Amino acid sequence: MKFNEISQLLDKIATMPFSHVEIKDGDIEIVVDQGQKNEEIVASTTEQSNVDEAIFVVKSPLVGLIHFDQSGAVGTQIIKKQVIAQIESMKLYNDIQSPVTGTVLEQLVDDGELVEFDQELFKIRIDG
Known part of the structure; x- marks a missing residue:
């Protein structure tokens, strides 16, 4: 996974209603924890x-x-x-x-x- 692909993925995740995401791709592991979102x-x-x-x-x-x-x-x-x-x-x-x-x-x-x-x-x- 290239840097620009990771950057695009993180931008996409930021717009979703999830507060915690874990992604594994070969040797790369990405964990995003944004805290509890309280969106309506x-x-x-x-x-x-x-x-x-x-x-x-x-x-x-x-x-x-x-x-x-x-x-x-x-x-x-x-x-x-x-x-x-x-x-x-x-x-x-x-x-x-x-x-x-x-x-x-x-x-x-x-x-x-x-x-x-x-x-x-x-x-x-x-x-x-």
Whole structure:
């Protein structure tokens, strides 16, 4: 691994929500420990329109195990930026916030399930 490749890799890692990363490539070992990051992660969304209602699909912003509590249960009224789930990644829990105010129509994954980046998690009907 060349110096410029390592530099690019470190720049990329700095933008990710991980606080600890270990990389091994042959004889080279890179360990990055940035301390606990306490960033708010707002889930990415896609919009689908129906005849009389708007539905947002909340997608996973990262890979990990998803954990739900009652705030993300089907039929629950939620407000924008309310935590609706957490994704455990590299022993860190990252809050997933609702990007909209509305009602949870459907949970698309099970509690404790491994989710992939950009995987659909919730469908939310926008109130308003």
